Amino acid sequence: MPAYPGDSAERIAAALARVPATDSSVAGVTKRLLDFFTSGEIDKGTRLPPERALAESMGVGRSAIRESLAALEILGVVDVKPGSGTYLRGGASELLPQTLSWGMLLSEPQTRDLIETRGELEIAAARLAATRIGDDELRLLEQHLDAMRTHQDDPVRFIEADLKFHLQVAESSGNKVVFDLLQSIRSLLRIWVERGLRSESEAHLAYDEHREVLEALRTHDPARAQAAMQHHMETAGARLSATIEAHPAEG
Incomplete structure (x- = not known):
């Protein structure tokens, strides 16, 4: 080679x-x-x-x-x-966006801003997906949700299924900009997500929140999907914020 x-x-x-x-x-x-x-x-x-x-x-x-x-x-x-x-x-030119993205994580306030931005994008993605998602996409979400249920005692596999669930919702929104932004933001925040999942009980709560999102998407009701994702983002954001406070800028 x-x-x-x-x-x-x-x-x-x-x-x-x-x-x-x-x-x-x-x-x-x-x-x-x-x-x-x-x-x-x-x-x-x-x-x-x-x-x-x-x-x-x-x-x-x-x-x-x-x-x-x-x-x-x-x-x-x-x-x-x-x-x-x-x-x-x-x-060099291809890597400039990654340079800007990494710079966003160098301070706690910017990390919190990133969490807030992720929440707004996830809510928008769910609202858009409600009217655009098809049966095949719903089946994929069901598979990811089943994986989350099965692996509540395995943080690595649980988080992997969580990521796939959210990226599928973003893809189902039909908005590629939203998808690309969420994919980048979730990659950047992954270390905090991994640190924030501290117990099987927290995994169970997160699973329930994802189940509510899926059920809302099944109804194709934008308002219900938005509300379900907003509830999930509020609790998930609180978990991430608590994790950041417990592990301040340790590099």
């Missing part, structure tokens, strides 16, 4: 060392990597140096590099291929 040219690892490491250091937190390291990736110094598809080399060139621990690369993979910036390496997925 193609890799970087012979001296590229050293060149990338040297270039990263020149990127101004803000802090050594995961957020700080991620921002430095994004700044470098959008500088145009390396091309799309370039394989990055190993974690150890990146850590040494940036003067941070390998764990910070590992977590930063995981975050960048979620954002769609890099592609991590086990046994092969980590590759840059886009060119």
Whole structure:
């Protein structure tokens, strides 16, 4: 599989060392990597140096590099291929939106704004989907809801089913802008969602809220669908806010 040219690892490491250091937190390291990736110094598809080399060139621990690369993979910036390496997925212009998105998460107030924005978009998506959703989409939502019911004792699988449920509602809205925005926002907030699901009882409450949304969509009543999603977003937003307060800006 193609890799970087012979001296590229050293060149990338040297270039990263020149990127101004803000802090050594995961957020700080991620921002430095994004700044470098959008500088145009390396091309799309370039394989990055190993974690150890990146850590040494940036003067941070390998764990910070590992977590930063995981975050960048979620954002769609890099592609991590086990046994092969980590590759840059886009060119400088393609990665600018991800840079802006990551910047929104660097402070608690902006994270709260993102939660509020997500809520408004989810409510709009449910209202639109109520009049546009078809039987096939309703069956998919039922499948995702069944997965949530089955995996209330498994946070990872429960959250995965939760994500699929919401993205299906967004897709059923028929509004691609709403879908794309919600997909990006949910990826950015996923770490807080994972931290916020602290017990099986909370998972059960979340399951009930999703069931109400599905039942509302079955009636094709926009007002009922909007109300059901608004109730869910209010409780989900409260859970996320409590999680942020319990884990303040820890990077």
